[in-house]
Amino acid sequence: MKAITTRYKGPTDTRGSRIVASEPDGRRLTIPYPSNLSAEDAHRLAAEALRDRLEWKGELAQGWIGAGYVFVFADHCQCKPNGTPTGATVRCRWHPLP
Numbered sequence: 001m002k003a004i005t006t007r008y009k010g011p012t013d014t015r016g017s018r019i020v021a022s023e024p025d026g027r028r029l030t031i032p033y034p035s036n037l038s039a040e041d042a043h044r045l046a047a048e049a050l051r052d053r054l055e056w057k058g059e060l061a062q063g064w065i066g067a068g069y070v071f072v073f074a075d076h077c078q079c080k081p082n083g084t085p086t087g088a089t090v091r092c093r094w095h096p097l098p
Helices: 039-053
Strands: 003-009 018-022 028-032 060-064 069-073 077-081 090-094
Touching (some): 003 039, 018 039, 028 039
Antiparallel strands (some): 003 018, 077 090
């Protein structure tokens, strides 16, 4: 199973804030930080852009890992909110597809 991780990169003297989405084989995509979105939605946008560029199919489940977010394909797990105030972070129990 593949996963996509995202991380925020702050602005520099020459570039604005951005989000980098990457996958375990080293392929990545960078988008400008969409300041009109929440942090969770901005990271999701980057992950979905990488998913689409790689022509992967499926809905993504999202979780926060401290240094960014991780996205896995929801059809491979059963996810529940973990009780955080926003319910944004999830716990997944993995199971094989039939």
